[in-house]
Amino acid sequence: MTDFxxxxxxxxxxxxxxxxxxxxxFRSRRLNLDMARGKPCSEQLDLSLGLLDCxxxxxxxxxxxxxxxxxxxxxxxxxxxxxxADYLEVQPDELIVGGNSSLSLMHDTVVRAILHGxxxxxxxxxxxxxxxxxxxxxxxxxxxxxxxxxxxxMIPVELDESGPDMDAVEKLVASDETIRGMxxxxxxxxxxxxxxxxxxxxxxxxxxxxxxxxxxxWDNAYAVHHLTETPDRLKNILTSCKEAGNxxxxxxxxxxxxxxxxxxxIAMMAASRKNIEFTKKQxxxxxIGPDKINQLRHVRFFRNLSDIESHMKKHAxxxxxxxxxxxxxxxKELGGKNIARWSRPNGGYFISLDTMxxxxxxxVEMASAAGVKLTPAGATYPFGNDPLDRNIRIAxxxxxxNQVETATExxxxxxxxxxxxxxxxxxxxxx
Amino acid sequence: MTDFxxxxxxxxxxxxxxxxxxxxxFRSRRLNLDMARGKPCSEQLDLSLGLLDCxxxxxxxxxxxxxxxxxxxxxxxxxxxxxxADYLEVQPDELIVGGNSSLSLMHDTVVRAILHGxxxxxxxxxxxxxxxxxxxxxxxxxxxxxxxxxxxxMIPVELDESGPDMDAVEKLVASDETIRGMxxxxxxxxxxxxxxxxxxxxxxxxxxxxxxxxxxxWDNAYAVHHLTETPDRLKNILTSCKEAGNxxxxxxxxxxxxxxxxxxxIAMMAASRKNIEFTKKQxxxxxIGPDKINQLRHVRFFRNLSDIESHMKKHAxxxxxxxxxxxxxxxKELGGKNIARWSRPNGGYFISLDTMxxxxxxxVEMASAAGVKLTPAGATYPFGNDPLDRNIRIAxxxxxxNQVETATExxxxxxxxxxxxxxxxxxxxxx
Numbered sequence: 001m002t003d004f005x006x007x008x009x010x011x012x013x014x015x016x017x018x019x020x021x022x023x024x025x026f027r028s029r030r031l032n033l034d035m036a037r038g039k040p041c042s043e044q045l046d047l048s049l050g051l052l053d054c055x056x057x058x059x060x061x062x063x064x065x066x067x068x069x070x071x072x073x074x075x076x077x078x079x080x081x082x083x084x085a086d087y088l089e090v091q092p093d094e095l096i097v098g099g100n101s102s103l104s105l106m107h108d109t110v111v112r113a114i115l116h117g118x119x120x121x122x123x124x125x126x127x128x129x130x131x132x133x134x135x136x137x138x139x140x141x142x143x144x145x146x147x148x149x150x151x152x153x154m155i156p157v158e159l160d161e162s163g164p165d166m167d168a169v170e171k172l173v174a175s176d177e178t179i180r181g182m183x184x185x186x187x188x189x190x191x192x193x194x195x196x197x198x199x200x201x202x203x204x205x206x207x208x209x210x211x212x213x214x215x216x217x218w219d220n221a222y223a224v225h226h227l228t229e230t231p232d233r234l235k236n237i238l239t240s241c242k243e244a245g246n247x248x249x250x251x252x253x254x255x256x257x258x259x260x261x262x263x264x265x266i267a268m269m270a271a272s273r274k275n276i277e278f279t280k281k282q283x284x285x286x287x288i289g290p291d292k293i294n295q296l297r298h299v300r301f302f303r304n305l306s307d308i309e310s311h312m313k314k315h316a317x318x319x320x321x322x323x324x325x326x327x328x329x330x331x332k333e334l335g336g337k338n339i340a341r342w343s344r345p346n347g348g349y350f351i352s353l354d355t356m357x358x359x360x361x362x363x364v365e366m367a368s369a370a371g372v373k374l375t376p377a378g379a380t381y382p383f384g385n386d387p388l389d390r391n392i393r394i395a396x397x398x399x400x401x402n403q404v405e406t407a408t409e410x411x412x413x414x415x416x417x418x419x420x421x422x423x424x425x426x427x428x429x430x431x
Numbered sequence: 432m433t434d435f436x437x438x439x440x441x442x443x444x445x446x447x448x449x450x451x452x453x454x455x456x457f458r459s460r461r462l463n464l465d466m467a468r469g470k471p472c473s474e475q476l477d478l479s480l481g482l483l484d485c486x487x488x489x490x491x492x493x494x495x496x497x498x499x500x501x502x503x504x505x506x507x508x509x510x511x512x513x514x515x516a517d518y519l520e521v522q523p524d525e526l527i528v529g530g531n532s533s534l535s536l537m538h539d540t541v542v543r544a545i546l547h548g549x550x551x552x553x554x555x556x557x558x559x560x561x562x563x564x565x566x567x568x569x570x571x572x573x574x575x576x577x578x579x580x581x582x583x584x585m586i587p588v589e590l591d592e593s594g595p596d597m598d599a600v601e602k603l604v605a606s607d608e609t610i611r612g613m614x615x616x617x618x619x620x621x622x623x624x625x626x627x628x629x630x631x632x633x634x635x636x637x638x639x640x641x642x643x644x645x646x647x648x649w650d651n652a653y654a655v656h657h658l659t660e661t662p663d664r665l666k667n668i669l670t671s672c673k674e675a676g677n678x679x680x681x682x683x684x685x686x687x688x689x690x691x692x693x694x695x696x697i698a699m700m701a702a703s704r705k706n707i708e709f710t711k712k713q714x715x716x717x718x719i720g721p722d723k724i725n726q727l728r729h730v731r732f733f734r735n736l737s738d739i740e741s742h743m744k745k746h747a748x749x750x751x752x753x754x755x756x757x758x759x760x761x762x763k764e765l766g767g768k769n770i771a772r773w774s775r776p777n778g779g780y781f782i783s784l785d786t787m788x789x790x791x792x793x794x795v796e797m798a799s800a801a802g803v804k805l806t807p808a809g810a811t812y813p814f815g816n817d818p819l820d821r822n823i824r825i826a827x828x829x830x831x832x833n834q835v836e837t838a839t840e841x842x843x844x845x846x847x848x849x850x851x852x853x854x855x856x857x858x859x860x861x862x
Contacts, residue, residue: 037502045500049488052724057480069476071468071693099530100722107717111542115557115581126546126557142716149716150546262502264724285573285580286538291531291722293483293695 003338004419009427016420019413023370026410031371033407038349039398040258043318047311048260054300055293068292074284080266080295086305088252088270089236095270096279099290102255102267106217107146109251112282114150119278120248121213125180134172134182136164138352138380138391140190143183154382159192163200170207177210181217187234188222191352191380191393193345195232205240218252224312225258226347227320238270247272256298259308266298322396322404326351329405333412339419351394359418360389366414372407434769435850440858447851450844454801457841462802464838469780470829471689474749478742479691485731486724499723505715511697511726517736519683519701520667526701527710530721533686533698537648538577540682543713545581550709551679552644556611565603565613567595569783569811569822571621574614585813590623594631601638608641612648618665619653622783622811622824624776626663636671649683655743656689657778658751678703687729690739697729753827753835757782760836764843770850782825790849791820797845803838
């Protein structure tokens with residue numbers, strides 16, 4: 001009998017005492033571990049060291065002789081556009097290769113819509129009395145803080161195993177004209193690892209929206225970030241939108257931040273030609289162009305998409321054991337106890353753990369008190385507010401394997417302790 | 432007797448015939464020259480080739496061991512902040528080192544003020560019925576197109592030899608609350624080469640403004656871009672603003688685009704601590720941070736400000752002969768004729784030529800018809816509209832010396848022809 005929810009009080013107490021002893025032993029070790037941030041570890045960064053010297057004092061020109069050291073090239077160098085077109089599965093004139101940050105591309109795209117509308121807007125978004133974005137949750141905290149900063153109301157939508165709850169999404173966008181946008185991390189979603197099913201992609205492309213200038217912000221951050229030999233496949237949303245007669249509906253974003261070097265990678269956006277032409281005119285006010293030399297480094301380092309894919313296998317070999325360790329320890333510590341469930345992603349950077357309702361904050365606090373830093377509970381929801389207080393994001397890539405093991409074990413102990421407290425309180429209140 | 436304005440008609444006609452023959456000879460050469468753009472030439476770019484390999488697979492960490500390949504560092508790496516502090520004459524906590532584009536830093540700063548106001552705003556600029564910027568003119572066309580794009584009204588202010596007409600500026604800002612900003616290129620100004628006098632800087636810092644959140648956008652693009660052995664000196668405006676009790680008044684911008692590589696340089700902004708803290712909070716919504724590796728390249732390539740200064744002497748040695756050629760030819764062709772005047776800058780990237788009123792467009796057209804591309808007439812004024820149609824921007828850095836000579840000679844021939852036409856038309860209409 002391991003199901004905590006069916007245990008008698010004395011069983012719970014005895015488990016609690018055992019767990020408290022383990023917790024105290026962790027505390028006495030004065031740990032200082034960090035599983036909060038989706039950062040590559042240094043072995044992963046080493047994979048891209050070749051990027052640093054593949055453009056040198058002799059080879060800074062394009063195939064056609066253009067000197068990439070000088071001004072020009074608003075939307076990226078031709079070679080990078082070809083590579084990114086393959087990567088994002090679009091045409092080279094349906095994209096912009098930018099600077100080092102896809103977050104900036106997203107932010108600036110929303111800001112432009114506020115100041116000027118999108119290509120088919122009748123009114124600038126900023127002139128509307130209110131704008132709302134749909135926010136599948138749990139999701140990426142930086143999408144949510146961007147909305148908060150830009151005064152965009154957020155409507156959380158549940159994210160299930162095949163993507164956002166499409167019945168809810170369709171109903172909302174069909175009836176509420178103030179809904180102008182929707183955030184999506186469609187593949188190996190942060191934090192759940194969910195990849196949207198073909199049906200979800202098609203329904204997103206096809207659905208009727210009350211706002212004629214509704215936009216999906218498709219943050220395909222983990223397109224090639226597979227962990228297993230059975231990678232997820234994501235349907236091409238731009239193609240689906242075109243087929244549905246909604247060509248302008250989607251802005252696609254990506255970057256090499258977790259392929260090459262975070263901060264020194266290249267970011268990209270794709271959309272219909274009409275969207276891209278509109279964006280380029282506005283972009284020309286903001287910049288003369290991106291760092292072409294760094295784009296050149298990337299196309300020298302990766303000759304083609306197949307090079308990127310091989311490279312990602314090396315990433316997976318480094319981080320897969322860490323993901324496996326988390327799975328093994330969670331299963332061993334929490335399996336069958338009916339107090340938590342967690343994701344088993346085929347890719348991406350996170351494992352998402354759901355505790356019993358009302359336990360996540362306490363778990364993160366207890367882990368922190370014992371020297372293990374986790375992403376703040378609630379961070380994966382709009383306004384940092386997880387209505388059920390149950391979601392915890394585990395980021396196993398950065399720490400060494402033995403630290404991932406220690407931190408996960410401690411986390412599992414904390415989950416059990418918080419669950420027992422919750423169960424005891426429940427049984428007391430029902431007496 | 433060379434003063435065209437005092438010539439008899441028959442003298443003008445005979446000069447015209449001579450000049451037309453010369454013009455036709457230029458045309459028959461089927462030239463294809465470009466003096467339109469303020470771009471470094473490839474010999475200048477060669478000076479910075481060392482930048483491409485000074486960070487390699489062995490040395491990507493900071494002095495204190497931080498791995499600059501990973502995420503983090505919103506406002507730049509510590510080493511770059513120290514170098515930029517010296518360069519901009521501010522403290523390291525009074526600045527942000529950004530990506531590759533100071534234009535983006537300026538654009539984004541104005542956009543943030545529109546969406547959120549500046550640190551001491553009572554109302555977001557975008558909520559005001561109207562905003563205006565003062566635009567010393569002739570000036571930088573990209574400042575003006577940014578205002579146009581962001582729906583900011585532009586008030587041109589005359590730029591004289593010591594900077595903007597401060598009597599006009601003071602009167603305007605004291606009486607008009609809708610004036611929230613002012614563009615300045617305070618050193619070796621684009622296109623006139625003007626450096627603001629100490630008095631102008633002090634008056635800008637001290638002046639009473641009706642808007643309490645008025646901002647100067649101080650685009651110090653050519654801080655170290657000297658051409659001669661007698662460089663101009665610019666008073667430190669942040670210090671002056673602090674002394675005047677207007678610490679928050681100024682945003683300072685700069686970049687290494689014309690020091691190292693355009694597009695692959697680093698951009699920077701400086702302001703009071705209060706302004707910078709406010710900006711950093713907003714910046715954290717837009718980006719996780721700039722390309723730290725490229726900042727590291729710059730601090731490896733330039734250990735200190737003195738390295739930058741020596742480097743700029745090499746730039747000057749390459750482009751000074753081109754500036755001298757323009758001066759020599761303009762003097763020889765136009766000197767004493769009373770039909771044009773032009774700047775003799777101690778630095779920067781341009782020579783500004785004023786023709787007789789109503790001639791600039793025609794001159795640029797004639798030069799273009801003979802195969803020499805110049806910056807469009809009017810581009811140096813808000814909305815591309817030079818009210819007197821007389822200013823022409825000459826950009827001598829990019830073409831080889833012999834092309835600069837040919838293009839300038841043709842330009843001077845066109846100026847003379849357009850002037851004679853104007854003088855003849857005038858004398859006819861007064862008959």
